[in-house]
Amino acid sequence: MLLLCSSFGSAEPGGNGDSIRDMQCGGACHGDASLNGTSTALMSLSSSEKIYAGIPTTITLSVSNIQSSETGLIGLFLLTDTTGHSDTPQDAGWEILSDSNGGSMNYIERTIPSGMNETSVSWVVRSSNMGTTLFYGSIHHGGESTPFFGINPEGLAVDVEAVPENLPRLSSDYIPPTVRTLGAETELNIQTQFTESVQIEWQVPGGTLVSVPVNSTGTDMWTATLPAALQPTTVQWRAVLQGEGPTQTTPWFTLASEEPGWEVEEFAVYTQSFALLFLIAGAVIALQSRLNTSFPENKYEQSQIVLPEQPVDEDGQIISASNSDESIAPLPEGGLPEGWNEDQWRWYGHEYLAGKYGGGE
Amino acid sequence: MISSATFHVISTELVVGAFSVSGLCFTLCLLVHFGLLKRTEWMDLFDNVAHFALVFGLAATPFAVLSGVSSSPGDGLSSPLLVNKMFLSMSGAGFAIGASLSRWRLGRRLWNSATATRIHCATGLAACGSMLLTASAGGTFARGESLLDVFRLPYEQVLLFPFAISVIGLILGITMVAMGLKRLNRASSIH
Numbered sequence: 001m002l003l004l005c006s007s008f009g010s011a012e013p014g015g016n017g018d019s020i021r022d023m024q025c026g027g028a029c030h031g032d033a034s035l036n037g038t039s040t041a042l043m044s045l046s047s048s049e050k051i052y053a054g055i056p057t058t059i060t061l062s063v064s065n066i067q068s069s070e071t072g073l074i075g076l077f078l079l080t081d082t083t084g085h086s087d088t089p090q091d092a093g094w095e096i097l098s099d100s101n102g103g104s105m106n107y108i109e110r111t112i113p114s115g116m117n118e119t120s121v122s123w124v125v126r127s128s129n130m131g132t133t134l135f136y137g138s139i140h141h142g143g144e145s146t147p148f149f150g151i152n153p154e155g156l157a158v159d160v161e162a163v164p165e166n167l168p169r170l171s172s173d174y175i176p177p178t179v180r181t182l183g184a185e186t187e188l189n190i191q192t193q194f195t196e197s198v199q200i201e202w203q204v205p206g207g208t209l210v211s212v213p214v215n216s217t218g219t220d221m222w223t224a225t226l227p228a229a230l231q232p233t234t235v236q237w238r239a240v241l242q243g244e245g246p247t248q249t250t251p252w253f254t255l256a257s258e259e260p261g262w263e264v265e266e267f268a269v270y271t272q273s274f275a276l277l278f279l280i281a282g283a284v285i286a287l288q289s290r291l292n293t294s295f296p297e298n299k300y301e302q303s304q305i306v307l308p309e310q311p312v313d314e315d316g317q318i319i320s321a322s323n324s325d326e327s328i329a330p331l332p333e334g335g336l337p338e339g340w341n342e343d344q345w346r347w348y349g350h351e352y353l354a355g356k357y358g359g360g361e
Numbered sequence: 362m363i364s365s366a367t368f369h370v371i372s373t374e375l376v377v378g379a380f381s382v383s384g385l386c387f388t389l390c391l392l393v394h395f396g397l398l399k400r401t402e403w404m405d406l407f408d409n410v411a412h413f414a415l416v417f418g419l420a421a422t423p424f425a426v427l428s429g430v431s432s433s434p435g436d437g438l439s440s441p442l443l444v445n446k447m448f449l450s451m452s453g454a455g456f457a458i459g460a461s462l463s464r465w466r467l468g469r470r471l472w473n474s475a476t477a478t479r480i481h482c483a484t485g486l487a488a489c490g491s492m493l494l495t496a497s498a499g500g501t502f503a504r505g506e507s508l509l510d511v512f513r514l515p516y517e518q519v520l521l522f523p524f525a526i527s528v529i530g531l532i533l534g535i536t537m538v539a540m541g542l543k544r545l546n547r548a549s550s551i552h
Contacts, residue, residue: 017505266437268524269444273451275522275530280452282537284459284484289544291477292467 015073018099021107023077023138024084029147030140039150041066041074043137047156052163054172056097056126058251059156061137064118069142072112077138078123079106082151089125092133098124102178102234102256124251128172130160168195168243171220176253181260186226188237193220195243200224202237229257329353369428376425377496379418380453384489386411391482394475408472411485412464418492419457426450429499441519442502446495448520453491460484466545 029035047059061076068074080094081087088106089096096104100121110119127133135158138151163169171191180186192198198214214224226237236252329349336345337352345352386407392398393407429446430437438444460481464471472478493509498516500507522530 015505262440264438264441264444264519264521265524268521268527269438269447271524271531272522272527273447275527275534276448277451277455277458278534278538279530280455280534281458281462282534282541284456284480285462285541285545286537287480288459288463288467288471288477289541291474291480292471 015075015109016107018101018103018105018108020088020090020105021077022085022087023079023082023151030149035147036149037144037146039067039139039141039148041139041141041150043139043150043152045135045137045152045156047135047158051127051158051160052167052169053130053160054126054128054163055167055169055248056124056251057158058122058124059135059158060120060122062118062120063137063139066112066117066119066139066141067143068112071142072114073109073141074112074119075107075109075140076121077107077136077140078125079136079138079151080133082136082153089123089135093129094125094127094133096123096125097176098178098251098253100234100254102254104178122252124176124253126172127160130162133158133160164245166194166243166245168241168245168248169193170239170241170250177255178253179256179258180226180229182232182257183228183230183260185228186255188222188224188226189217190222190224190239191220192222192239192241194245195220195222195241197242198222198224199240199242200226200237201240202226202235204233204235226255232257232259365428365432369425369432372421372425372428373496373499375421376418376492379414379421380457380489380492383411383414383418384486384493386414387482387485387489391479391486394472394478394482404472408469412461415457415485415488416461419454419461422450422454422457422492440502441517442498444519444521445516446498446502449491449495449498453488453495456484456488456491460488462542462545466542 024030041063042065044062045059046062048057051057059078061078063074063076066074078089078096079087080089080092090106096106099105099108100123101108101110106123108121110121112119134155136151136153136155139149141148169192171193174191177186177188188200190198190200200212200214201209202212203209212224212226214222217223222239226235229235234254234256236254238252239250241248241250328346329352331345331349332353336342340352389398389407390404390411393401393404426447429443433439433443438447463481463484467477471481494514497507497509497514501510501516
């Protein structure tokens with residue numbers, strides 16, 4: 001019965017969350033040829049014509065003809081291989097600086113609204129090595145109780161060229177922020193090379209383009225402030241870099257706004273945890289020790305071996321040889337000797353009869 | 362070397378497995394006690410397995426807790442779920458310690474009293490239940506879903522006492538454990 005249940009229960013209709021994942025999603029049913037179905041989704045990848053080493057560029061995955069599950073949840077991959085392992089952009093020497101969901105993952109999930117069957121996602125990536133890399137897009141989704149899988153088999157060849165010497169550009173080790181706290185302004189600190197002036201633009205996806213003032217804080221160091229977000233959402237920003245070489249515009253970097261992180265006084269939590277442990281253990285032990293009024297067994301208890309079974313009277317008292325009627329000496333004709341009581345006679349009567357106490361025969 | 366997340370998975374599987382077996386045996390002990398299970402000769406078997414599994418699970422619990430804290434994302438306890446996991450696992454450990462020490466010090470005579478038997482089985486089952494709730498909270502935290510989600514448990518709500526109350530509770534708890542053990546030891550030494 002458990003084996004039967006496993007085939008129904010192993011699906012994860014709620015998704016797995018954005019992450020760095022290989023094409024088979026760590027052995028998920030979507031990647032198992034004996035379990036999955038082929039997705040009808042059509043995918044195409046696109047990127048800029050010129051891509052330079054060390055400069056971020058955008059790779060966009062357009063997906064159409066999606067026939068997903070009722071929830072509309074789909075998972076989209078950016079891959080550099082189709083073997084199912086070691087196939088993430090990182091494995092090919094690429095960095096993911098930003099994704100459409102406001103992270104830096106190669107696998108991102110998206111919910112397709114009812115009535116729509118297409119979407120588009122993008123990744124901002126960067127490589128410090130020259131050469132050609134083949135990128136692939138892939139999709140996982142549910143529907144009709146089947147895990148579906150799809151990939152664009154032709155891929156997209158991306159050629160990385162050496163960067164011209166005087167090209168204005170972001171510093172090769174600059175990492176853009178991807179997450180910010182809700183309700184707080186975001187200060188962008190940007191490092192550049194061969195740049196004389198910087199202009200920062202931002203927009204809510206599909207909204208109006210807004211420019212913000214940029215201040216120089218040193219050689220090739222710039223700062224700009226993005227306004228606070230009032231609700232969890234994403235904004236995109238880019239920099240227009242001017243210098244001796246041709247003016248350059250960076251890709252759109254996505255910045256997600258999140259609720260402030262949940263905080264708690266950890267020492268108080270640990271103290272309360274140990275208080276609960278000792279209080280509960282103490283209560284149980286105290287209760288059991290009160291309930292068990294009889295003495296517990298002792299490992300030195302050997303009385304059953306040492307003492308033979310002895311007869312007991314109606315009251316449970318052991319009838320020993322010394323207090324049975326047969327062992328008590330018969331009373332003299334005159335009754336108890338003068339000054340003796342019954343108890344003394346019980347124990348010493350035989351000795352009296354033997355003449356030890358001046359009486360007897 | 363393995364990551365703390367992998368070690369957490371290993372240790373929690375040991376804890377949950379051991380406590381589940383223990384809980385099952387405590388349930389069977391209870392069935393024998395109430396006469397619903399007629400095989401009274403199996404009582405010794407259930408008794409031994411329940412307590413062995415309980416102590417084994419208890420031994421694995423600190424590793425699960427420590428690896429869980431070190432493998433949690435962010436800095437330490439960054440979610441109400443993690444705090445509730447901590448409370449539930451420590452409560453479960455408290456029940457398990459109470460049941461184990463009672464059985465150890467009182468021996469088989471613990472089963473002679475009907476009330477003590479019922480309380481002891483209830484304690485063992487409470488330990489098992491607390492650990493299963495902890496595992497459920499872990500599943501909700503890691504995967505967003507758990508088998509016990511049908512009960513809509515309030516994992517997002519944290520009942521955190523003022524620090525002074527926790528300290529008083531801690532001192533009181535340690536005192537209760539010490540006094541309880543002393544009473545149990547005194548009984549055996551008189552004997």
